Amino acid sequence: MAGEESFVEVDHAEAIITRIEHKSRQIERLLRLSRPVEALKTALEGSPPKTIDERCKSANWIVVHRAMMAIKDVDALFSSLDPEYYDILMKYLYRGLATGDRPTCDQCLRIHERLTERAGLGCILRALADTVNTV
């Protein structure tokens, strides 16, 4: 029974990784057109939170990281980002802060400051308290 479940999981994981690769091509295209906000939105959309597979999560994180580092104007980001993305962005920010890499952390902290002003402490709580849907 467990074997069967992991078999299904692997199949599903392959499908997710293909989707993520497709997404990263889209994001590269958007970044070339200097539309970093849309690139980030594309990266955050369709994040696979319920997958236990670490590869999918890492793959998605790489894509989100690429989009996030390309953001120069954080205020412009928040004037056009919809509130439904706040929670998932906060989770990725904490993942970025956990890497310990200097440029990543700097960028994450800049975005975190603005995001907390917009979304409040509740957003942080939702990112931390949710142990089921991790990124």
Add this chain to the structure above:
Amino acid sequence: MYKEKLGLQVRYRTRRSYSFCFYSAWLLFLFICWLSASLAMPGVPITPCLHFAQIAMKFISIESCQTSGKGYTFFKRYVWNQDGPEWVPTLVILRLNRAALCVQWSPKENKFAVGSGAKTVCICYYEPENDWWVSKLIRKKHNSSVTSIAWHPNNVLLATASTDGKCRVFATYIKGVDSRDSVTSLSTDAKFGELILQLDLSFSWAFGVKWSPSGNTLAYVGHNSTIYFVDDVGSSASAQTVAFRDLPLRDVLFVSERMVIGVGFDCNPMVFTADKRGIWSFVKFLDERKSTPSSSKYGSQGVLWEKN
């Protein structure tokens, strides 16, 4: 002031409800008298929960004591009856091996329920033949501590919130105590301890479950700064999640069918209302706050959002 250590639920009332202020002041006075009396004795028992039944003029207190011999902690429940000028305690054995976390009389005040850290809920009722309170346990369904319980107005349904993130509704029909007439369509022929509904909306600890005055809506809070409303629990349950921007709530109260007040870690009660379509949203804080740069956004949909 949120007296979490004493386990009292401080309810915020409007200026008009003096009777409630009197009732809570009376309860506090009783508790202080009891505390001062018990502190004089060795082996101080702690009362984590208290609930008063207004009509029957009884109240329940739960104590935890340590016996010196085995170093056991066991939990006693006392039902206090007023006998002339004094309050007389009656011991109720709960058969729990973990902390009792919450207690409440049923609406008809003939039963009470206790939620515990032992992943069980105890329903106790009075047996007149033996002049004794008997407890029945609801085991097996909860995966973690039961933090909060609420009785439905029909005296049979009980909603529980647990730290496994789920809110469950059970039927607690007891032969001899409940009559079948009082049973609604939700719980017809349901046995004691039968799980009617399980709500899997929250991914973090659930607290503070309450029914609306008619019993049609259920509200509970999650530790991830969200509040969940479930309408039409009987026929076709529809759930709404309201995520808000501040620190999590710990308890809620239905002021009316369409208004809920939540209290929590912000030390500032939050008001939620349902509009004509039945969509719940955050309205305002009860205490006025100093204006912040984004204060104009507190009531707007731009900052606070709800998902169906």
